[in-house]
Amino acid sequence: MKQLRFFIILFITLISLPAHAENVINWYHADFPPSSIMSGNLKGTGHENLLEKKLQKALPEYKHFDHTANYGRILKQLKITNGCCVTMMKTPDREKYIEFSEPIMLYLSNGVITLKSQLSYFKPYIDAHGFISINRLFHNSTMRMGISKGRRYGGKVDSIIDSNTYSKKLVIHYKEDLLESLLKNIQAKRSIDYAIGYPHELQWLISQNAVEGKFIFIPIREMPEYNLSYMGCSKNKWGKRIISKVNKIIKGRYEGKYKKSYQKYLPADLVGLHEKCVSKAFSTHSN
Template sequence: MKHIFLIIIYLSLVIPAPVQADNVIHWYHADFPPSSIMCGELKGKGHENYLEKKLQNALPEYKHAEHIANYGRILKQLAETNGCCVTMMKTQDREKFIEFSEPVMLYISNGVITLKSRLNEFKPFIDEQGFISIAALFNTSPMRMGISKGRRYGGMVDKIVDNNKNSKKLIVHYKRDLLETLAKNIQAERTIDYAIGFPHELQWLVSQSFVEDKFIFIPIRELPEYVLSYVGCSKNKWGKRIIGKVNHIINGQYEDEYKKKYQQYLPEKLIGVHEKYSTQVFPLKSN
Protein backbone atom coordinates (compact mmCIF):
# COMPACT_ATOMS: atom_id res chain seq x y z
CA MET A 1 0.00 0.00 0.00
CA LYS A 2 2.88 2.30 0.90
CA HIS A 3 4.51 1.61 -2.47
CA ILE A 4 1.30 2.45 -4.33
CA PHE A 5 1.02 5.72 -2.42
CA LEU A 6 4.60 6.62 -3.35
CA ILE A 7 3.96 5.80 -7.01
CA ILE A 8 0.93 8.09 -7.04
CA ILE A 9 2.99 10.94 -5.56
CA TYR A 10 5.74 10.34 -8.12
CA LEU A 11 3.36 10.35 -11.08
CA SER A 12 1.74 13.55 -9.87
CA LEU A 13 5.15 15.21 -9.94
CA VAL A 14 6.39 14.01 -13.33
CA ILE A 15 3.16 14.12 -15.35
CA PRO A 16 2.32 17.69 -16.37
CA ALA A 17 -1.04 18.99 -15.23
CA PRO A 18 -3.66 19.40 -17.97
CA VAL A 19 -4.39 22.88 -19.31
CA GLN A 20 -6.90 24.54 -17.03
CA ALA A 21 -10.31 25.40 -18.51
CA ASP A 22 -9.76 28.96 -17.29
CA ASN A 23 -7.14 29.35 -20.02
CA VAL A 24 -9.55 28.48 -22.83
CA ILE A 25 -12.39 30.58 -24.25
CA HIS A 26 -15.03 28.53 -26.03
CA TRP A 27 -16.69 30.85 -28.55
CA TYR A 28 -20.21 29.79 -29.54
CA HIS A 29 -22.02 31.13 -32.58
CA ALA A 30 -25.00 30.19 -34.68
CA ASP A 31 -25.03 29.63 -38.42
CA PHE A 32 -26.27 33.18 -38.85
CA PRO A 33 -25.17 34.75 -42.16
CA PRO A 34 -24.21 37.42 -42.90
CA SER A 35 -23.37 37.92 -39.19
CA SER A 36 -21.61 34.56 -38.84
CA ILE A 37 -20.79 32.87 -42.16
CA MET A 38 -19.85 29.24 -41.62
CA CYS A 39 -19.50 27.84 -45.15
CA GLY A 40 -18.89 28.76 -48.78
CA GLU A 41 -16.43 31.22 -50.34
CA LEU A 42 -17.24 33.89 -47.73
CA LYS A 43 -16.74 31.57 -44.75
CA GLY A 44 -15.48 33.50 -41.75
CA LYS A 45 -16.08 36.92 -43.33
CA GLY A 46 -19.27 37.93 -41.52
CA HIS A 47 -19.26 40.92 -39.17
CA GLU A 48 -19.65 38.62 -36.17
CA ASN A 49 -16.70 36.53 -37.40
CA TYR A 50 -14.72 39.75 -37.72
CA LEU A 51 -15.39 40.83 -34.13
CA GLU A 52 -14.69 37.35 -32.78
CA LYS A 53 -11.28 37.28 -34.50
CA LYS A 54 -10.53 40.78 -33.25
CA LEU A 55 -11.20 39.71 -29.67
CA GLN A 56 -9.23 36.48 -30.04
CA ASN A 57 -6.20 38.36 -31.38
CA ALA A 58 -6.46 40.85 -28.52
CA LEU A 59 -6.52 38.02 -25.97
CA PRO A 60 -3.36 35.99 -26.80
CA GLU A 61 -3.09 34.79 -23.20
CA TYR A 62 -6.05 32.47 -23.86
CA LYS A 63 -6.55 29.51 -26.15
CA HIS A 64 -9.61 29.87 -28.35
CA ALA A 65 -12.06 27.21 -29.54
CA GLU A 66 -15.02 27.82 -31.84
CA HIS A 67 -18.34 25.97 -31.83
CA ILE A 68 -21.46 26.17 -34.01
CA ALA A 69 -24.92 25.62 -32.51
CA ASN A 70 -28.43 27.04 -32.53
CA TYR A 71 -29.23 29.64 -29.89
CA GLY A 72 -31.04 27.15 -27.69
CA ARG A 73 -27.87 25.05 -27.47
CA ILE A 74 -25.67 28.13 -27.02
CA LEU A 75 -27.73 29.29 -24.05
CA LYS A 76 -27.52 25.82 -22.51
CA GLN A 77 -23.74 25.78 -22.88
CA LEU A 78 -23.28 29.23 -21.36
CA ALA A 79 -25.48 28.25 -18.43
CA GLU A 80 -23.63 24.99 -17.73
CA THR A 81 -20.00 25.58 -18.78
CA ASN A 82 -17.57 28.43 -19.35
CA GLY A 83 -18.07 30.04 -22.75
CA CYS A 84 -18.82 33.22 -24.67
CA CYS A 85 -20.93 34.39 -27.61
CA VAL A 86 -19.98 37.49 -29.59
CA THR A 87 -23.43 38.89 -30.40
CA MET A 88 -26.36 38.38 -28.07
CA MET A 89 -29.49 40.30 -27.20
CA LYS A 90 -29.75 41.13 -23.51
CA THR A 91 -32.89 39.99 -21.68
CA GLN A 92 -33.80 39.71 -17.99
CA ASP A 93 -33.88 35.92 -18.20
CA ARG A 94 -30.47 35.75 -19.86
CA GLU A 95 -28.92 38.14 -17.34
CA LYS A 96 -29.52 35.51 -14.66
CA PHE A 97 -26.77 33.29 -16.12
CA ILE A 98 -24.95 35.45 -18.68
CA GLU A 99 -22.50 38.30 -18.02
CA PHE A 100 -22.94 40.95 -20.72
CA SER A 101 -20.44 43.44 -22.09
CA GLU A 102 -21.11 47.03 -23.02
CA PRO A 103 -22.95 47.30 -26.39
CA VAL A 104 -20.87 46.18 -29.37
CA MET A 105 -23.38 46.23 -32.22
CA LEU A 106 -26.52 48.04 -33.36
CA TYR A 107 -29.03 46.19 -35.52
CA ILE A 108 -32.08 47.48 -37.32
CA SER A 109 -34.85 45.60 -35.50
CA ASN A 110 -36.50 42.38 -36.56
CA GLY A 111 -39.54 42.52 -38.79
CA VAL A 112 -42.06 40.33 -40.56
CA ILE A 113 -40.71 38.51 -43.61
CA THR A 114 -43.16 37.15 -46.13
CA LEU A 115 -43.78 36.86 -49.87
CA LYS A 116 -44.46 40.05 -51.85
CA SER A 117 -47.29 38.23 -53.59
CA ARG A 118 -49.08 37.83 -50.24
CA LEU A 119 -48.79 41.45 -49.10
CA ASN A 120 -52.55 42.05 -49.43
CA GLU A 121 -53.17 39.45 -46.70
CA PHE A 122 -51.01 41.51 -44.32
CA LYS A 123 -52.27 44.99 -45.26
CA PRO A 124 -55.11 45.01 -42.68
CA PHE A 125 -52.40 44.93 -39.98
CA ILE A 126 -50.12 47.61 -41.51
CA ASP A 127 -50.46 51.28 -40.56
CA GLU A 128 -49.92 54.39 -42.69
CA GLN A 129 -46.23 54.54 -41.76
CA GLY A 130 -45.67 51.02 -43.10
CA PHE A 131 -45.36 49.29 -39.70
CA ILE A 132 -47.19 46.05 -38.94
CA SER A 133 -48.81 45.18 -35.61
CA ILE A 134 -47.45 41.76 -34.72
CA ALA A 135 -49.95 41.39 -31.88
CA ALA A 136 -52.92 41.98 -34.17
CA LEU A 137 -51.44 39.75 -36.88
CA PHE A 138 -50.80 36.81 -34.57
CA ASN A 139 -53.92 37.11 -32.41
CA THR A 140 -56.56 37.78 -35.06
CA SER A 141 -55.32 36.06 -38.21
CA PRO A 142 -54.96 32.32 -38.91
CA MET A 143 -51.51 32.82 -40.46
CA ARG A 144 -48.59 30.87 -38.98
CA MET A 145 -45.40 32.48 -37.71
CA GLY A 146 -41.99 30.79 -38.04
CA ILE A 147 -39.25 31.30 -35.44
CA SER A 148 -35.89 29.72 -34.59
CA LYS A 149 -35.49 27.72 -31.37
CA GLY A 150 -33.80 29.68 -28.59
CA ARG A 151 -33.59 32.92 -30.52
CA ARG A 152 -34.93 36.14 -28.95
CA TYR A 153 -36.48 38.75 -31.21
CA GLY A 154 -37.33 41.44 -28.69
CA GLY A 155 -40.37 42.97 -26.97
CA MET A 156 -43.80 41.92 -28.14
CA VAL A 157 -42.51 39.14 -30.39
CA ASP A 158 -40.86 37.37 -27.46
CA LYS A 159 -43.99 37.88 -25.36
CA ILE A 160 -46.12 36.24 -28.07
CA VAL A 161 -43.68 33.33 -28.36
CA ASP A 162 -43.49 32.81 -24.59
CA ASN A 163 -47.27 32.92 -24.14
CA ASN A 164 -48.21 30.70 -27.09
CA LYS A 165 -45.75 27.79 -26.97
CA ASN A 166 -48.46 25.24 -27.78
CA SER A 167 -50.20 27.28 -30.46
CA LYS A 168 -50.52 25.74 -33.91
CA LYS A 169 -49.89 29.22 -35.31
CA LEU A 170 -46.32 29.13 -33.97
CA ILE A 171 -43.86 26.98 -35.93
CA VAL A 172 -40.48 26.43 -34.24
CA HIS A 173 -37.39 25.67 -36.32
CA TYR A 174 -34.69 23.59 -34.59
CA LYS A 175 -31.81 23.46 -37.09
CA ARG A 176 -28.58 25.47 -36.87
CA ASP A 177 -29.49 28.05 -39.51
CA LEU A 178 -31.77 30.79 -38.20
CA LEU A 179 -33.74 31.99 -41.22
CA GLU A 180 -32.81 30.15 -44.43
CA THR A 181 -34.96 27.07 -43.81
CA LEU A 182 -37.87 29.23 -42.62
CA ALA A 183 -37.64 31.42 -45.74
CA LYS A 184 -37.51 28.39 -48.03
CA ASN A 185 -40.62 27.03 -46.29
CA ILE A 186 -42.42 30.31 -46.92
CA GLN A 187 -41.24 30.37 -50.54
CA ALA A 188 -42.59 26.87 -51.10
CA GLU A 189 -45.84 27.90 -49.35
CA ARG A 190 -45.79 24.91 -47.03
CA THR A 191 -46.38 25.25 -43.26
CA ILE A 192 -45.25 28.84 -42.56
CA ASP A 193 -46.87 32.08 -43.74
CA TYR A 194 -44.30 34.52 -42.36
CA ALA A 195 -41.10 34.54 -40.31
CA ILE A 196 -39.46 37.00 -37.96
CA GLY A 197 -35.98 38.14 -38.88
CA PHE A 198 -33.56 40.99 -39.51
CA PRO A 199 -33.52 42.87 -42.84
CA HIS A 200 -29.82 42.06 -43.39
CA GLU A 201 -30.56 38.34 -42.99
CA LEU A 202 -33.12 38.47 -45.78
CA GLN A 203 -30.85 40.59 -48.00
CA TRP A 204 -28.06 38.03 -47.57
CA LEU A 205 -30.25 35.07 -48.53
CA VAL A 206 -31.40 36.86 -51.68
CA SER A 207 -27.89 38.09 -52.61
CA GLN A 208 -26.53 34.53 -52.35
CA SER A 209 -29.49 33.09 -54.30
CA PHE A 210 -30.47 30.85 -51.38
CA VAL A 211 -34.01 32.15 -51.88
CA GLU A 212 -35.62 34.01 -54.75
CA ASP A 213 -36.12 37.77 -54.72
CA LYS A 214 -39.79 37.34 -53.84
CA PHE A 215 -39.78 38.54 -50.23
CA ILE A 216 -40.73 41.71 -48.41
CA PHE A 217 -39.57 43.00 -45.03
CA ILE A 218 -42.16 44.79 -42.88
CA PRO A 219 -41.00 46.62 -39.71
CA ILE A 220 -42.94 45.78 -36.54
CA ARG A 221 -44.82 48.57 -34.75
CA GLU A 222 -44.35 47.10 -31.26
CA LEU A 223 -40.54 46.89 -31.56
CA PRO A 224 -38.02 49.75 -31.33
CA GLU A 225 -36.36 50.74 -34.59
CA TYR A 226 -33.06 49.26 -33.46
CA VAL A 227 -31.69 46.74 -30.95
CA LEU A 228 -28.29 46.55 -29.30
CA SER A 229 -26.15 43.46 -29.24
CA TYR A 230 -23.56 42.45 -26.65
CA VAL A 231 -20.80 39.94 -26.02
CA GLY A 232 -22.10 37.42 -23.49
CA CYS A 233 -20.08 35.04 -21.29
CA SER A 234 -20.98 32.61 -18.51
CA LYS A 235 -22.00 34.48 -15.36
CA ASN A 236 -19.23 33.62 -12.91
CA LYS A 237 -15.80 34.94 -11.90
CA TRP A 238 -14.29 33.63 -15.11
CA GLY A 239 -16.97 35.28 -17.25
CA LYS A 240 -16.73 38.61 -15.42
CA ARG A 241 -12.98 38.63 -16.04
CA ILE A 242 -13.40 37.97 -19.77
CA ILE A 243 -16.12 40.61 -20.13
CA GLY A 244 -13.93 43.13 -18.32
CA LYS A 245 -11.21 42.51 -20.92
CA VAL A 246 -13.75 42.73 -23.77
CA ASN A 247 -15.00 46.11 -22.55
CA HIS A 248 -11.43 47.37 -22.42
CA ILE A 249 -10.78 46.17 -26.00
CA ILE A 250 -13.99 47.63 -27.44
CA ASN A 251 -13.64 50.87 -25.44
CA GLY A 252 -17.12 52.15 -26.29
CA GLN A 253 -16.41 52.26 -30.03
CA TYR A 254 -18.33 50.99 -33.03
CA GLU A 255 -15.45 50.11 -35.32
CA ASP A 256 -15.89 51.33 -38.90
CA GLU A 257 -14.92 48.03 -40.53
CA TYR A 258 -17.35 46.15 -38.29
CA LYS A 259 -20.16 48.57 -39.15
CA LYS A 260 -19.45 48.46 -42.89
CA LYS A 261 -19.57 44.67 -42.93
CA TYR A 262 -23.06 44.87 -41.44
CA GLN A 263 -24.30 47.69 -43.67
CA GLN A 264 -23.12 45.80 -46.75
CA TYR A 265 -26.28 43.68 -46.51
CA LEU A 266 -28.73 46.34 -45.38
CA PRO A 267 -31.34 47.59 -47.85
CA GLU A 268 -30.07 50.95 -49.10
CA LYS A 269 -32.93 52.90 -47.54
CA LEU A 270 -31.96 51.63 -44.07
CA ILE A 271 -28.24 52.51 -44.16
CA GLY A 272 -28.92 56.17 -43.29
CA VAL A 273 -31.20 55.09 -40.45
CA HIS A 274 -28.49 52.80 -39.12
CA GLU A 275 -25.90 55.60 -39.28
CA LYS A 276 -28.19 57.96 -37.39
CA TYR A 277 -28.76 55.61 -34.45
CA SER A 278 -25.16 54.38 -34.43
CA THR A 279 -23.93 57.95 -33.91
CA GLN A 280 -26.29 58.34 -30.95
CA VAL A 281 -25.33 55.07 -29.25
CA PHE A 282 -21.61 55.02 -30.07
CA PRO A 283 -20.43 58.64 -29.85
CA LEU A 284 -16.76 57.59 -29.80
CA LYS A 285 -15.20 57.13 -33.21
CA SER A 286 -12.97 54.18 -33.96
CA ASN A 287 -9.22 54.73 -33.89
Protein backbone atom coordinates in the same frame (compact mmCIF):
# COMPACT_ATOMS: atom_id res chain seq x y z
CA MET B 1 5.54 2.55 -4.27
CA LYS B 2 3.90 2.31 -7.69
CA GLN B 3 0.52 2.97 -6.07
CA LEU B 4 1.88 6.06 -4.29
CA ARG B 5 3.35 7.34 -7.56
CA PHE B 6 -0.02 6.81 -9.27
CA PHE B 7 -1.86 8.91 -6.66
CA ILE B 8 0.78 11.65 -6.82
CA ILE B 9 0.38 11.85 -10.62
CA LEU B 10 -3.42 11.78 -10.29
CA PHE B 11 -3.32 14.56 -7.68
CA ILE B 12 -1.09 16.77 -9.84
CA THR B 13 -3.36 16.15 -12.84
CA LEU B 14 -6.50 17.07 -10.92
CA ILE B 15 -5.15 20.27 -9.41
CA SER B 16 -3.83 21.35 -12.80
CA LEU B 17 -7.17 20.91 -14.62
CA PRO B 18 -8.87 24.11 -13.35
CA ALA B 19 -5.82 26.21 -14.23
CA HIS B 20 -5.79 24.72 -17.72
CA ALA B 21 -9.53 25.35 -18.12
CA GLU B 22 -9.09 28.93 -16.96
CA ASN B 23 -6.87 29.57 -20.00
CA VAL B 24 -9.38 28.26 -22.55
CA ILE B 25 -12.20 30.17 -24.28
CA ASN B 26 -14.82 28.17 -26.13
CA TRP B 27 -16.38 30.54 -28.65
CA TYR B 28 -19.94 29.65 -29.64
CA HIS B 29 -21.58 31.12 -32.73
CA ALA B 30 -24.67 30.46 -34.80
CA ASP B 31 -24.73 30.07 -38.57
CA PHE B 32 -26.09 33.60 -38.96
CA PRO B 33 -24.96 35.15 -42.27
CA PRO B 34 -24.05 37.82 -43.10
CA SER B 35 -23.25 38.45 -39.41
CA SER B 36 -21.58 35.09 -38.84
CA ILE B 37 -20.72 33.17 -42.01
CA MET B 38 -19.78 29.57 -41.23
CA SER B 39 -19.62 27.97 -44.70
CA GLY B 40 -18.94 28.70 -48.37
CA ASN B 41 -16.39 30.94 -50.09
CA LEU B 42 -17.08 33.82 -47.67
CA LYS B 43 -16.69 31.71 -44.54
CA GLY B 44 -15.33 33.74 -41.66
CA THR B 45 -15.90 37.15 -43.28
CA GLY B 46 -19.07 38.23 -41.46
CA HIS B 47 -18.82 41.24 -39.16
CA GLU B 48 -19.26 39.01 -36.11
CA ASN B 49 -16.53 36.65 -37.40
CA LEU B 50 -14.18 39.61 -37.86
CA LEU B 51 -14.86 40.92 -34.38
CA GLU B 52 -14.38 37.48 -32.87
CA LYS B 53 -11.00 37.15 -34.63
CA LYS B 54 -9.95 40.56 -33.31
CA LEU B 55 -10.84 39.59 -29.74
CA GLN B 56 -9.05 36.26 -30.01
CA LYS B 57 -5.93 38.02 -31.27
CA ALA B 58 -6.17 40.55 -28.44
CA LEU B 59 -6.36 37.72 -25.87
CA PRO B 60 -3.22 35.68 -26.66
CA GLU B 61 -3.03 34.34 -23.10
CA TYR B 62 -6.00 32.07 -23.88
CA LYS B 63 -6.42 29.03 -26.11
CA HIS B 64 -9.38 29.58 -28.45
CA PHE B 65 -11.78 26.94 -29.75
CA ASP B 66 -14.70 27.58 -32.15
CA HIS B 67 -18.09 25.86 -32.03
CA THR B 68 -21.14 26.31 -34.28
CA ALA B 69 -24.66 25.62 -32.97
CA ASN B 70 -28.16 27.08 -32.90
CA TYR B 71 -28.92 29.61 -30.18
CA GLY B 72 -30.80 27.08 -28.07
CA ARG B 73 -27.69 24.92 -27.86
CA ILE B 74 -25.42 27.93 -27.30
CA LEU B 75 -27.49 29.08 -24.32
CA LYS B 76 -27.41 25.59 -22.85
CA GLN B 77 -23.62 25.43 -23.18
CA LEU B 78 -23.15 28.81 -21.53
CA LYS B 79 -25.18 27.55 -18.58
CA ILE B 80 -23.18 24.38 -18.02
CA THR B 81 -19.62 25.13 -19.23
CA ASN B 82 -17.29 28.11 -19.55
CA GLY B 83 -17.83 29.78 -22.90
CA CYS B 84 -18.55 33.00 -24.77
CA CYS B 85 -20.68 34.20 -27.67
CA VAL B 86 -19.44 37.31 -29.46
CA THR B 87 -22.85 38.93 -30.05
CA MET B 88 -26.08 38.34 -28.15
CA MET B 89 -29.21 40.22 -27.21
CA LYS B 90 -29.41 41.00 -23.50
CA THR B 91 -32.59 39.91 -21.71
CA PRO B 92 -33.46 39.69 -17.99
CA ASP B 93 -33.63 35.90 -18.20
CA ARG B 94 -30.23 35.60 -19.89
CA GLU B 95 -28.64 37.96 -17.36
CA LYS B 96 -29.29 35.31 -14.70
CA TYR B 97 -26.59 33.06 -16.18
CA ILE B 98 -24.70 35.21 -18.72
CA GLU B 99 -22.23 38.02 -18.03
CA PHE B 100 -22.62 40.71 -20.71
CA SER B 101 -20.14 43.22 -22.08
CA GLU B 102 -20.81 46.83 -22.94
CA PRO B 103 -22.74 47.28 -26.23
CA ILE B 104 -20.67 45.94 -29.09
CA MET B 105 -22.84 46.24 -32.23
CA LEU B 106 -26.17 47.69 -33.35
CA TYR B 107 -28.81 46.08 -35.54
CA LEU B 108 -31.98 47.56 -36.95
CA SER B 109 -34.89 45.69 -35.42
CA ASN B 110 -36.38 42.46 -36.67
CA GLY B 111 -39.45 42.59 -38.88
CA VAL B 112 -41.95 40.37 -40.63
CA ILE B 113 -40.70 38.56 -43.74
CA THR B 114 -43.12 36.97 -46.15
CA LEU B 115 -43.73 36.42 -49.86
CA LYS B 116 -44.61 39.49 -51.91
CA SER B 117 -47.38 37.43 -53.52
CA GLN B 118 -48.99 36.98 -50.08
CA LEU B 119 -48.87 40.67 -49.13
CA SER B 120 -52.62 41.16 -49.54
CA TYR B 121 -53.20 38.89 -46.52
CA PHE B 122 -51.01 41.17 -44.38
CA LYS B 123 -52.35 44.54 -45.54
CA PRO B 124 -55.17 44.70 -42.96
CA TYR B 125 -52.46 44.85 -40.28
CA ILE B 126 -50.19 47.42 -41.99
CA ASP B 127 -50.59 51.13 -41.23
CA ALA B 128 -50.24 54.14 -43.54
CA HIS B 129 -46.51 54.39 -42.76
CA GLY B 130 -45.78 50.82 -43.83
CA PHE B 131 -45.45 49.33 -40.33
CA ILE B 132 -47.21 46.11 -39.37
CA SER B 133 -48.79 45.42 -35.99
CA ILE B 134 -47.36 42.07 -34.88
CA ASN B 135 -49.86 41.95 -32.03
CA ARG B 136 -52.87 42.21 -34.35
CA LEU B 137 -51.29 39.93 -36.97
CA PHE B 138 -50.62 37.14 -34.49
CA HIS B 139 -53.84 37.35 -32.49
CA ASN B 140 -56.37 38.38 -35.16
CA SER B 141 -55.25 36.25 -38.11
CA THR B 142 -54.82 32.52 -38.68
CA MET B 143 -51.36 32.96 -40.21
CA ARG B 144 -48.47 31.05 -38.64
CA MET B 145 -45.22 32.65 -37.41
CA GLY B 146 -41.90 30.84 -37.89
CA ILE B 147 -39.06 31.36 -35.40
CA SER B 148 -35.69 29.77 -34.65
CA LYS B 149 -35.22 27.81 -31.40
CA GLY B 150 -33.45 29.81 -28.67
CA ARG B 151 -33.28 33.04 -30.63
CA ARG B 152 -34.43 36.33 -29.10
CA TYR B 153 -36.00 38.93 -31.40
CA GLY B 154 -36.66 41.78 -28.99
CA GLY B 155 -39.69 43.91 -28.12
CA LYS B 156 -43.23 42.70 -28.62
CA VAL B 157 -42.15 39.67 -30.66
CA ASP B 158 -40.46 38.06 -27.66
CA SER B 159 -43.46 38.86 -25.50
CA ILE B 160 -45.78 37.09 -27.95
CA ILE B 161 -43.46 34.08 -28.23
CA ASP B 162 -43.11 33.73 -24.44
CA SER B 163 -46.87 33.97 -23.90
CA ASN B 164 -47.91 31.59 -26.68
CA THR B 165 -45.42 28.73 -26.42
CA TYR B 166 -48.00 26.07 -27.28
CA SER B 167 -49.96 27.98 -29.90
CA LYS B 168 -50.43 26.27 -33.27
CA LYS B 169 -49.74 29.68 -34.84
CA LEU B 170 -46.14 29.55 -33.55
CA VAL B 171 -43.81 27.15 -35.40
CA ILE B 172 -40.31 26.60 -34.00
CA HIS B 173 -37.41 25.43 -36.19
CA TYR B 174 -34.42 23.70 -34.65
CA LYS B 175 -31.86 23.90 -37.48
CA GLU B 176 -28.53 25.71 -37.02
CA ASP B 177 -29.31 28.30 -39.70
CA LEU B 178 -31.55 30.99 -38.27
CA LEU B 179 -33.64 32.12 -41.23
CA GLU B 180 -32.90 30.28 -44.49
CA SER B 181 -34.87 27.12 -43.65
CA LEU B 182 -37.79 29.24 -42.45
CA LEU B 183 -37.94 31.17 -45.74
CA LYS B 184 -37.69 27.98 -47.77
CA ASN B 185 -40.62 26.67 -45.76
CA ILE B 186 -42.62 29.79 -46.64
CA GLN B 187 -41.55 29.55 -50.28
CA ALA B 188 -42.77 25.94 -50.43
CA LYS B 189 -46.00 26.98 -48.66
CA ARG B 190 -45.68 24.30 -46.01
CA SER B 191 -46.17 24.95 -42.28
CA ILE B 192 -45.58 28.71 -41.85
CA ASP B 193 -46.76 31.93 -43.48
CA TYR B 194 -44.18 34.45 -42.25
CA ALA B 195 -40.90 34.55 -40.37
CA ILE B 196 -39.28 37.08 -38.06
CA GLY B 197 -35.83 38.27 -39.12
CA TYR B 198 -33.49 41.16 -39.75
CA PRO B 199 -33.45 43.07 -43.07
CA HIS B 200 -29.74 42.30 -43.58
CA GLU B 201 -30.42 38.56 -43.18
CA LEU B 202 -32.97 38.67 -45.97
CA GLN B 203 -30.72 40.68 -48.30
CA TRP B 204 -27.87 38.24 -47.71
CA LEU B 205 -29.94 35.17 -48.57
CA ILE B 206 -31.23 36.80 -51.75
CA SER B 207 -27.73 37.95 -52.77
CA GLN B 208 -26.43 34.39 -52.34
CA ASN B 209 -29.35 32.88 -54.28
CA ALA B 210 -30.21 30.85 -51.18
CA VAL B 211 -33.81 32.00 -51.57
CA GLU B 212 -35.60 33.69 -54.43
CA GLY B 213 -36.10 37.45 -54.53
CA LYS B 214 -39.80 37.02 -53.88
CA PHE B 215 -39.75 38.14 -50.25
CA ILE B 216 -40.62 41.42 -48.60
CA PHE B 217 -39.47 42.86 -45.27
CA ILE B 218 -42.13 44.71 -43.23
CA PRO B 219 -41.00 46.71 -40.15
CA ILE B 220 -42.96 46.06 -36.95
CA ARG B 221 -44.81 48.90 -35.26
CA GLU B 222 -44.33 47.56 -31.71
CA MET B 223 -40.56 47.11 -32.05
CA PRO B 224 -37.82 49.64 -31.14
CA GLU B 225 -35.82 51.26 -33.95
CA TYR B 226 -32.80 49.14 -33.17
CA ASN B 227 -31.38 46.38 -30.97
CA LEU B 228 -28.01 46.53 -29.24
CA SER B 229 -25.84 43.45 -29.28
CA TYR B 230 -23.42 42.39 -26.54
CA MET B 231 -20.74 39.79 -26.00
CA GLY B 232 -21.86 37.20 -23.46
CA CYS B 233 -19.86 34.75 -21.33
CA SER B 234 -20.77 32.25 -18.63
CA LYS B 235 -21.75 34.10 -15.44
CA ASN B 236 -18.96 33.21 -13.02
CA LYS B 237 -15.54 34.55 -11.99
CA TRP B 238 -14.01 33.29 -15.21
CA GLY B 239 -16.68 34.97 -17.35
CA LYS B 240 -16.48 38.25 -15.43
CA ARG B 241 -12.72 38.33 -16.04
CA ILE B 242 -13.12 37.74 -19.78
CA ILE B 243 -15.82 40.41 -20.10
CA SER B 244 -13.70 42.92 -18.17
CA LYS B 245 -10.88 42.38 -20.64
CA VAL B 246 -13.22 42.62 -23.63
CA ASN B 247 -14.65 45.94 -22.40
CA LYS B 248 -11.12 47.35 -22.30
CA ILE B 249 -10.54 46.17 -25.87
CA ILE B 250 -13.85 47.56 -27.17
CA LYS B 251 -13.53 50.93 -25.38
CA GLY B 252 -17.16 51.81 -26.08
CA ARG B 253 -16.68 51.82 -29.85
CA TYR B 254 -18.71 50.36 -32.68
CA GLU B 255 -15.82 50.08 -35.10
CA GLY B 256 -16.23 51.34 -38.64
CA LYS B 257 -15.24 48.19 -40.48
CA TYR B 258 -17.84 46.11 -38.65
CA LYS B 259 -20.49 48.76 -39.22
CA LYS B 260 -19.70 48.96 -42.94
CA SER B 261 -19.73 45.17 -43.22
CA TYR B 262 -23.22 45.17 -41.71
CA GLN B 263 -24.49 48.06 -43.87
CA LYS B 264 -23.27 46.31 -47.02
CA TYR B 265 -26.30 44.02 -46.75
CA LEU B 266 -28.85 46.62 -45.67
CA PRO B 267 -31.40 47.90 -48.16
CA ALA B 268 -30.06 51.31 -49.33
CA ASP B 269 -32.99 53.20 -47.79
CA LEU B 270 -32.13 51.87 -44.31
CA VAL B 271 -28.42 52.82 -44.18
CA GLY B 272 -29.20 56.41 -43.09
CA LEU B 273 -31.46 55.13 -40.30
CA HIS B 274 -28.69 52.82 -39.09
CA GLU B 275 -26.20 55.71 -38.97
CA LYS B 276 -28.68 57.78 -36.97
CA CYS B 277 -29.22 54.95 -34.49
CA VAL B 278 -25.46 54.41 -34.08
CA SER B 279 -25.04 58.09 -33.22
CA LYS B 280 -27.73 57.76 -30.55
CA ALA B 281 -26.43 54.57 -28.97
CA PHE B 282 -22.65 54.95 -28.95
CA SER B 283 -21.07 57.88 -27.15
CA THR B 284 -17.73 57.10 -28.81
CA HIS B 285 -18.16 57.12 -32.58
CA SER B 286 -16.82 54.34 -34.78
CA ASN B 287 -13.29 54.70 -36.01
